[in-house]
Amino acid sequence: MIDQLISWETLAASLGIAYILLAARESQWCWPAAFISTLIYTVLFWEGRLPMQALLNFYYMGMAGYGFWLWHHGNQVAGAVVIHEWPWRNHLIYLSVGLLLTLVIGYVLTQHYQTQYPYLDAGITVFAMLNTWLMARKVIQNWLYWQVINSASIVLYLLTGYLATVLMFSIYLLLSFHGYVSWKKRIRLQLS
Numbered sequence: 001m002i003d004q005l006i007s008w009e010t011l012a013a014s015l016g017i018a019y020i021l022l023a024a025r026e027s028q029w030c031w032p033a034a035f036i037s038t039l040i041y042t043v044l045f046w047e048g049r050l051p052m053q054a055l056l057n058f059y060y061m062g063m064a065g066y067g068f069w070l071w072h073h074g075n076q077v078a079g080a081v082v083i084h085e086w087p088w089r090n091h092l093i094y095l096s097v098g099l100l101l102t103l104v105i106g107y108v109l110t111q112h113y114q115t116q117y118p119y120l121d122a123g124i125t126v127f128a129m130l131n132t133w134l135m136a137r138k139v140i141q142n143w144l145y146w147q148v149i150n151s152a153s154i155v156l157y158l159l160t161g162y163l164a165t166v167l168m169f170s171i172y173l174l175l176s177f178h179g180y181v182s183w184k185k186r187i188r189l190q191l192s
Contacts, residue, residue: 012040013168020172023135024179026083026186031068035061041165050160051115052105052125059129067136083138083187091141094130101126120156124149140187143180150176 015037022030038060046054070081086094102123109118127149134142150173157165 008040009044009162009164012037012044013164015040016168017171017175020175020179024175024182026071026138026183028068028071031064031071034067035064038064044162048160048162049114049116050121050156051113052109052118052121053156056125056128060132063132063136067132070136081136081138082190083140083183085187086134086139086141094134098123098127098130116160117156120152124152124156128153138183140180140183143176143183146176146179147173 015033019030019034019037022033038057041057042054042061045051045057102119105122105126106119109115109122115121127145131142131145131149134145150169153169154166154173157163157169
C-alpha cells in the first residue's frame with residue numbers, strides 16, 4: 001500500500017514538474033499535465049487529511065481545463081492572452097483578499113475539522129488558487145507569487161511527510177525563477 005502511494009505521488013510530482021517546464025515555454029500542453037497531476041494529488045491529499053490541499057488540487061483540475069482553453073483559443077482571436085504586468089493597486093487587492101480568506105478558512109478548519117497545520121494549509125490553498133488564475137491570464141508577477149507559495153508548500157509537505165512532493169516543490173521553486181526570467185524576455189519582445 002505504501003509503495004503504491006509513493007508511486008502515485010512520484011507520478012503526480014513528475015507531471016507537476018512537466019507542467020511548470022511547459023508553462024515557462026507558454027506551451028498549452030502544460031495544462032493536460034497539470035490536470036492528471038492534480039487528479040492524483042486530490043486523492044492523495046484527501047486520504048492524507050489535508051482537505052484544503054485536496055480542494056486546491058480539485059480546483060487545479062478545473063483551472064487546467066480553463067487554462068488549456070484560454071491558451072488554445074485566446075491566440076486565435078483578437079483578444080489574445082499576452083504576458084502583461086499588473087499595477088500595484090491590483091497586488092494590494094490580491095494580497096488583502098488572500099490574507100482575509102486565509103484567516104477565515106484557517107479559523108474554520110481549527111474549529112470544525114481535524115486537519116494538519118490549518119493556517120498554513122489554508123494560506124497555500126487560497127494564494128495558489130488566486131495565483132493559478134494569474135498564470136492562466138499570463139500576469140507576469142504570478143511567478144514571483146509562486147516563489148513564496150512554493151516555499152510555504154515545501155514547509156507543509158516536509159511537516160506532513162510527502163517527500164516526493166517536497167522535491168517537486170523544490171524544483172518548482174527553482175523553475176519559478178526561470179519562468180519569471182523567461183516571461184520577462186518574452187514581454188520585452190512583445191513590446192518591441
